[in-house]
Amino acid sequence: MRNLIHDLKQNHTVLISSHILTEISQTCDRLLVLGRGKILGAGSEQDLATSESDIRQVTVTVRPPGGDDPKSQIRSVLAAVDGVKTVADPYDQAGGLVFALETTKDCRADVGRAVVRPSSICSSSITPGASSRNTFIRLVGGADASN
Numbered sequence: 001m002r003n004l005i006h007d008l009k010q011n012h013t014v015l016i017s018s019h020i021l022t023e024i025s026q027t028c029d030r031l032l033v034l035g036r037g038k039i040l041g042a043g044s045e046q047d048l049a050t051s052e053s054d055i056r057q058v059t060v061t062v063r064p065p066g067g068d069d070p071k072s073q074i075r076s077v078l079a080a081v082d083g084v085k086t087v088a089d090p091y092d093q094a095g096g097l098v099f100a101l102e103t104t105k106d107c108r109a110d111v112g113r114a115v116v117r118p119s120s121i122c123s124s125s126i127t128p129g130a131s132s133r134n135t136f137i138r139l140v141g142g143a144d145a146s147n
Contacts, residue, residue, distance in 0.1 A: 002027055016028060030043060031043065057102055058100075058108055059098060059099070059101070060078065060112075062074050063095060063096045064097050075087050075099070078114065078115065081110045081111050083106075084103050084107060084111070087099055087100075088100040
C-alpha cells in the first residue's frame with residue numbers, strides 16, 4: 001500500500017485519513033490535523049513538531065480549599081502565573097481537581113508556589129518533547145484525544 005501511495009503522489013495529490021500516526025508519519029509528506037471541524041495544524045511532521053516545541057503542557061492536581069467556587073478560585077490563581085497561556089476545565093480525580101495548563105515556558109515551580117497553601121496539595125508534571133503522538137495530542141486537546 002505504501003508503494004502505491006508513493007507512486008501515486010509523484011503525479012497526484014493523495015489524501016489519507018487515519019488515526020494510525022506511525023503509518024501517517026512513514027507515508028505522508030504533509031499533515032493536516034483536524035479537530036472539532038477546525039484545522040488545528042498543517043505542515044510537515046517536522047514543521048508541526050517545531051511549532052509546538054515552545055509549548056508545554058503542565059498538569060496540576062490540587063486538593064480544593066473550602067469556600068465558594070474553588071474551581072474558579074484555583075483557575076484564577078493558575079491563570080495569573082507568568083508563562084501560563086491557558087487553563088483547561090478541571091476534572092475530579094482521587095479527591096483533587098486536575099487542571100491542564102498550556103504554558104509558553106517551564107513554569108512548574110511558579111505554578112507550585114501559586115497553589116500550595118496549608119489547605120492544598122499540589123503535584124505537577126510536564127509533557128515530554130514533541131513526538132508525532134505528543135504533537136497530535138496537544139493540537140487536538142489533551143489526553144482525551146489519545147483514547
